Amino acid sequence: MTPILVFDIETIPDVTGLRGLLDVPSEATDEDVANIAFHERRQQNGSEFLPLQQHRVCAISCALRDKDHFRVWSLGEKDAGEKEIIQRFFDGIEKYTPNLVSWNGGGFDLPVLHYRGLVHGIQAPRYWDMGEDDKEFKWNNYISRYHTRHLDLMDLLALYQPRANAPLDEIAQLCGFPGKLGMDGSKVWEAYKNGEIEAIRNYCETDVANTYLVYLRFQLMRGHLTQKAYEVEIKLVRETLSSYSGMHWKEFLAAWR
Secondary structure (H helix, E strand, C coil): CCCEEEEEEEEEECHHHHHHHHCCCCCCCHHHHHHHHHHHHHHHHCCCCCCHHHEEEEEEEEEEEECCEEEEEECCCCCCCHHHHHHHHHHHHHHHCCEEEECCHHHHHHHHHHHHHHHHCCCCHHHHCCCCCCHHHHCCCCCCCCCCCEEEHHHHHCCCCHHHCCCHHHHHHHCCCCCCCCCCHHHHHHHHHCCCHHHHHHHHHHHHHHHHHHHHHHHHHCCCCCHHHHHHHHHHHHHHHHCCCCHHHHHHHHHCC
8 A cells, every 4th residue: 555644743933044034133032033023923914823934843743554554653852953853754755655644734834844944955856756757746746736645634625715724623523533632733832932842742643643533534435445444444543542652642542532
């Protein structure tokens, strides 16, 4: 089978880049820089959500379904730098050529990874192939919105209509899955400032688990899984997560109806 790689990223303000972009005094703290950026953004459009190029990746989590295996993990050690975890992500694509699955990956995660890849000099030739090296990629590549080598579930289920987009948390819960547990993207910066990178990684991992479960339900709906095959896949996910020792997985399983 073609490996299925579900991914999600978590980000914080790129305070190093923002210092230069905003010409902030050198004595300003990282929090000062971020607050200035939030204030300017709020003045521009009423929201503190920064432009994608002003984000820095602090975690990437993945769920991989391959052959008889399923696993969920975060890339790199918890103190790994941004460049390392981004390169690891693209190295995995280089090695395995998986089908990518995301929730809003086309609207957020991948563009952020593109910009940060430029900043760090990341190499990702397989990901960027649009048929120049592999002719099959001309008709099905990671870049096109309408190809399945990257399936953005949110975008597809909304029929590519932004007004129809739905949050992962609500869709997961409506399907009987756990949804978000105690954290969301708006809390990541505060958690990062408090040194809670492990909590951020745990949250990111549960997001990819939710996304994979919704993906399985989608595969059932579209007829790519029979009811029996769907139940086998669900059992594999439950058994795998039950074998993990993290408290976030115990909470996840307890919330899964």
